[in-house]
Amino acid sequence: MAGYSQSFVDFQQVIAFLAFLAEARAERGPWLIVAPASLLANWEAELAAWAPHLKVVAYKGSAQAREALFASQVRPAML
Numbered sequence: 808m809a810g811y812s813q814s815f816v817d818f819q820q821v822i823a824f825l826a827f828l829a830e831a832r833a834e835r836g837p838w839l840i841v842a843p844a845s846l847l848a849n850w851e852a853e854l855a856a857w858a859p860h861l862k863v864v865a866y867k868g869s870a871q872a873r874e875a876l877f878a879s880q881v882r883p884a885m886l
Contacts, residue, residue: 818853826858837884839866 821840828834842850847865854863864880866873 818850819857822853822857825861829858829861835884836861837864837881 825836825838828838829836840850844867847867851863851865854861862880862884864876866876866881868876
């Protein structure tokens with residue numbers, strides 16, 4: 808149970824920090840959260856719940872799929 812609690816606190820702290828950057832500092836990212844594949848769905852759910860204004864792209868899959876995601880979702884956000 809302690810592992811889950813720590814993970815939840817980590818989710819909260821990172822999401823609060825990203826929301827602060829987006830809202831208070833008007834920084835639009837993109838930001839990269841590196842997590843094990845088993846936690847990606849958790850991160851997506853927590854971001855949707857606590858910071859729905861942030862655009863989330865799950866950067867996963869084959870090299871070709873990730874390249875397509877980068878070209879269509881990430882690169883335009885950097886411009």
